[in-house]
Amino acid sequence: MKTCLVVDDSKVIRKVARHILETLEFTVSEAGDGREALDACMASPPDVILLDWNMPVMSGMDFLRALRESDVPTRPKVVFCTTENGMAYIRAAIEAGADEYVMKPFDRDTLESKLQIVGLA
Amino acid sequence: MMGATAKPAPSAAHSVLAALLEARTGQQIASHRAWRLDTELTPLLRARGLETLDELVAQFLSGHDGQVADRIVEALLNGETSFFRDAGTFDLIDQAIGGEGRVRLWSAGCATGQEPLSLAMMFAERPGSSAASMPEIVATDVSESALARARAGRYTQFEVQRGLPVRRLMHWFEGNDAEWTVSADLLRHVSYRRMNLVVDPAPAGQFDMVLCRNVLLYLAAPYKRTVFAKIAAALRPGGFLVLGAGETVIGQTGLFHPSARYRGLYERTAAPVERSRAA
Numbered sequence A: 001m002k003t004c005l006v007v008d009d010s011k012v013i014r015k016v017a018r019h020i021l022e023t024l025e026f027t028v029s030e031a032g033d034g035r036e037a038l039d040a041c042m043a044s045p046p047d048v049i050l051l052d053w054n055m056p057v058m059s060g061m062d063f064l065r066a067l068r069e070s071d072v073p074t075r076p077k078v079v080f081c082t083t084e085n086g087m088a089y090i091r092a093a094i095e096a097g098a099d100e101y102v103m104k105p106f107d108r109d110t111l112e113s114k115l116q117i118v119g120l121a
Numbered sequence B: 001m002m003g004a005t006a007k008p009a010p011s012a013a014h015s016v017l018a019a020l021l022e023a024r025t026g027q028q029i030a031s032h033r034a035w036r037l038d039t040e041l042t043p044l045l046r047a048r049g050l051e052t053l054d055e056l057v058a059q060f061l062s063g064h065d066g067q068v069a070d071r072i073v074e075a076l077l078n079g080e081t082s083f084f085r086d087a088g089t090f091d092l093i094d095q096a097i098g099g100e101g102r103v104r105l106w107s108a109g110c111a112t113g114q115e116p117l118s119l120a121m122m123f124a125e126r127p128g129s130s131a132a133s134m135p136e137i138v139a140t141d142v143s144e145s146a147l148a149r150a151r152a153g154r155y156t157q158f159e160v161q162r163g164l165p166v167r168r169l170m171h172w173f174e175g176n177d178a179e180w181t182v183s184a185d186l187l188r189h190v191s192y193r194r195m196n197l198v199v200d201p202a203p204a205g206q207f208d209m210v211l212c213r214n215v216l217l218y219l220a221a222p223y224k225r226t227v228f229a230k231i232a233a234a235l236r237p238g239g240f241l242v243l244g245a246g247e248t249v250i251g252q253t254g255l256f257h258p259s260a261r262y263r264g265l266y267e268r269t270a271a272p273v274e275r276s277r278a279a
Helices: A011-023 A034-043 A060-069 A087-095 A108-117 B012-025 B035-047 B053-062 B068-076 B087-096 B114-124 B144-152 B166-172 B221-234
Strands: A002-007 A026-031 A048-051 A077-082 A100-103 B104-108 B136-141 B154-156 B173-176 B179-182 B190-194 B207-212 B235-243 B256-258 B265-268
Touching (some): A002 A034, A060 A087, A087 A100, A100 A108, A100 B166, B012 B035, B035 B068, B104 B221, B114 B136, B114 B190, B144 B190, B207 B221
Parallel strands (some): A002 A026, B104 B136
Antiparallel strands (some): B154 B179
């Protein structure tokens, strides 16, 4: 089964994303900030990470840079999932190494489409 | 005795509305899907201050409002589409359409334009692509409102996130949040025209490929035959027909057969049908 780590400081968003991802047959784990997510990736890297931008402790961008510089044994796909919906943010995320970008609010079709694009749905 | 969960039989209003849609577009609504009429027409009822489909039908039959029939038909057309819908089909099209000569493509039933724009992106991204090597893309639909949106090239946040990789969004679109506008450079390669596939003549000239995806499944058999003949006449020899992922020509028409070279595409079988007869 494919695995997804949902990284978001909002419990509600994590719950909604988990529900959708489980209907897409993902095994889902959660983290509330970038530091927790980095620890989770070092322990067991998922196939894909759904990543919020603004979070306490470590932001999505800081997490992404740290992940790309880390020695995590496999390279998870990273899909930003954020309310930062301007082109400048999208460009910055892709240049920092994100594979895809989801603009909130999202629905099942959007998430499924983006996961298909990165080869995971 | 009718079970508690059984759907009610279509009413007289349902029958009138379904007949109107079929007369205008050839599209059918099966009786077991009559609930679609209630769902799709609710916004129109609200906009006109009406409470029931019977009242809407009364307005239509009174003949006092020339626009009500247009509004009903527009509301009932299925405009479901997305960028690069069934992505594998676009890989197949890319393989089947060579780079030699000026290619002509017809997107029949283009709705709000995501399909022809996906084609334009794909060809524009080919190595060595230039304005001269871009195909001529003719896109037709029966819905004026869908075509108005397609011509404007503006899409919602949800629409640009369905099927469109973010790198293509960055390259071909401008905007943020709610509204995204496709590049004028891309949009100019698509020529949009209103066309009722059943009754209007096909666009002039011959095409290398016709995409008619998820359209024919809504048509009654006699209308399907008319449309297949029209498409066959519009294809140049060796040209291809592309249908939706769940559609086939088998058992539908003798004018096309599955392509042996490109599984999933269809090639013309019979000699060209005369345009005047097809139309």
